[in-house]
Amino acid sequence: DVKVTQSSRYLVKRTGEKVFLECVQDMDHENMFWYRQDPGLGLRLIYFSYDVKMKEKGDIPEGYSVSREKKERFSLILESASTNQTSMYLCASSLLRGYRNQPQHFGDGTRLSIL
Amino acid sequence: AQRVTQPEKLLSVFKGAPVELKCNYSYSGSPELFWYVQYSRQRLQLLLRHISRESIKGFTADLNKGETSFHLKKPFAQEEDSAMYYCALSGAFGTGTRLQVFP
Numbered sequence: 001d002v003k004v005t006q007s008s009r010y011l012v013k014r015t016g017e018k019v020f021l022e023c024v025q026d027m028d029h030e031n032m033f034w035y036r037q038d039p040g041l042g043l044r045l046i047y048f049s050y051d052v053k054m055k056e057k058g059d060i061p062e063g064y065s066v067s068r069e070k071k072e073r074f075s076l077i078l079e080s081a082s083t084n085q086t087s088m089y090l091c092a093s094s095l096l097r098g099y100r101n102q103p104q105h106f107g108d109g110t111r112l113s114i115l
Numbered sequence: 116a117q118r119v120t121q122p123e124k125l126l127s128v129f130k131g132a133p134v135e136l137k138c139n140y141s142y143s144g145s146p147e148l149f150w151y152v153q154y155s156r157q158r159l160q161l162l163l164r165h166i167s168r169e170s171i172k173g174f175t176a177d178l179n180k181g182e183t184s185f186h187l188k189k190p191f192a193q194e195e196d197s198a199m200y201y202c203a204l205s206g207a208f209g210t211g212t213r214l215q216v217f218p
Contacts, residue, residue, distance in 0.1 A: 033206070040210060042121075042208050042209055043159075048206075090159065092159075101147035103149060103164060104206070106158050107158060108158045109158065
């Protein structure tokens, strides 16, 4: 069974801090994704990556960046955290490179609060 | 551009009642649609996908290209079906519908 692990379940940071959210998958999946999940807004794609060092912007990339130095690890970076980035962040992975029409496997999520 | 609409934020039913969670989509090609479910304090997980044409936990979903819909149905709701349900199209997710099943 695919395991997607997010490094923290809960995180509290201050405005202006640089924040790193880490995600690791153990099934050699090609694609990895970062979403934020907000009530009434559903899941919104921030960034995704279909290969090491490759990334593509999703629907709401502003204020975020990502890093994929190894196939199994995908990091989300908040360059200068702001209160409107308080949210639940979900990491996901899927098997085939670049092909978005396939099931995604999700981590447990990181609930990030920016004070 | 692809788009998924789930018109209901909340659906409340009693145990044993039929359930239909609505999902409409817009997509120019051949869509591949999914339903995901998130139970309380659990991770989001795949419930079913339209190409599988299978029933999972008593749920089914039929793709209707004429109406551009992919509604999720279950004839008799159970309390354990209470969860958040998301319809997804090629990685684009709807806003979700919370299903509450009362005893």
